[in-house]
Amino acid sequence: MTLVETLGVVVPTPPEHRTWIPEVEALDTLRCTGEELEQLVAAGLVRDGGRYENYDVWNLGLLSGSGRSRPEREMVFFARVLKSFGADWVSRRRYEITGWAECPRAEDCPSRDWVAPALPDVVWEQEQIQPGRAEWRGQVVSSGMHATVRDPRVRDAWNHLLEQYRFHFTPASLSPDMASTLRRRVGDCEALCRVLLRDLLDLGIPTELEPGYIFGGARLRRHAWLRFADSDGQSKVLDPSMALLAEMFFTPEYKEFCFGSSINRVIRRDSGKEAFVTHPCVTGDNKIYYEFILRPIRSAQESGITAS
Ligand SMILES: [Zn+2]
Structure with missing residues (x-):
């Protein structure tokens, strides 16, 4: 085209x-x-x-x-990240994480009042505060799980979503607006999750939206997925946006993985807290996001991105 x-x-x-x-x-x-x-x-x-x-x-x-294009090249890079560690998506992985936030007033910032990002699986070990900038360092462990969805109602809802909707980058102000997503038939991770969340809750299936981040090569991207209770009693994950992107940029195996399995390249965020930076100079609509970099801590046997 x-x-x-x-x-x-x-x-x-x-x-x-x-x-x-x-x-x-x-x-x-x-x-x-x-x-x-x-x-x-x-x-x-x-x-x-x-x-x-x-x-x-x-x-x-x-x-x-x-x-x-830049978005395509980012997706190709992400595909390489998925192939890294020998395409092992579930083993327990340890990462070094660096998070930071910058004040809109930069070096004129009069405050040292910053709140460390609310990531329940991260152990923050260091905090460094300079005029206009705060940085945190720590470690996090992430592991995934292979699983297959048992409940046929979930498969139907999933297939319906993937057939009827497409992935679009979406403004953060628009993603939560489900009426708009239903009309436009496109959305990002959060927008697509909200439609599927509604469908599963309507069926009486206990489901939650889990916000967090996905490791797409160094910098973490904001991401969201669903966790639901399957008919076999197990808690499983659905990742509709990555499944749609898998059709275009990744593999059929990864698309199938997004239907029930969870990956060792995501970090959960505390769903009860905002994704935005808490700091006195950040007020009103001038929201600022925390930024994160993740570095795998590799053992000798593990192959890295460059080796795959
Ligand atoms: Zn400030």
């Missing part, structure tokens, strides 16, 4: 959720020429002054099939 043809399958970001990026960033994200960008605008890509809508540009790149 050409980029102009791909534009026809991108569901545009609703006007009230738009966030803007400059032209140089749009060109870099799509890895296209200025001429191609003009053709896209002529075909309907939103432009405001010299700015472009961030999520529309990212979804265009993701779906373009060009192999060059």
Whole structure:
């Protein structure tokens, strides 16, 4: 598909959720020429002054099939991460984790009042606070589990979601809006989970949305998945957004894994607390996210990303 043809399958970001990026960033994200960008605008890509809508540009790149765009290259990198450790997705893994947050007032920040990120599986060992910045270091262990879903109602709901919905990068302000997801038929991890969560709860199946992060190569990405009680009494995981991405970028094995199994490359977040930074200078709508880097602590036998 050409980029102009791909534009026809991108569901545009609703006007009230738009966030803007400059032209140089749009060109870099799509890895296209200025001429191609003009053709896209002529075909309907939103432009405001010299700015472009961030999520529309990212979804265009993701779906373009060009192999060059930034979103595609990130997915290819993620596919390599999934193959790392010999594609072992369940063994117990130990990681070093670094988290940090930066104050919008930067070095003018008058406060040393920061709260360590609420990650229940992380043991924070060090806190370093400088003007305008806080950093935490610690360790975390993550393990997965192979499982198959028994309840046929869950399989039906899962298949229905994967057939009817597609993955789109989605503004954080839009993902929780289920009515919008039902209408648009696209969403990110949280948006897709919320639709499936509703479907499973409607069937009387105990299900929860688990927020957290996924290790996609160094930097952690915010992620969400579902945990439900299967008919055999076991607690199992459903990861619809990764299953949809697996169809495009990963393997059929990983898509199947997303249906019941849990992976050793995720870190849970405390679902009772906000994902945003708690700090006196961060007020109102100016929300800031914690950022994290994860480094596997490898034993001698384990193969790394570069070795796979
Ligand atoms: Zn501050």
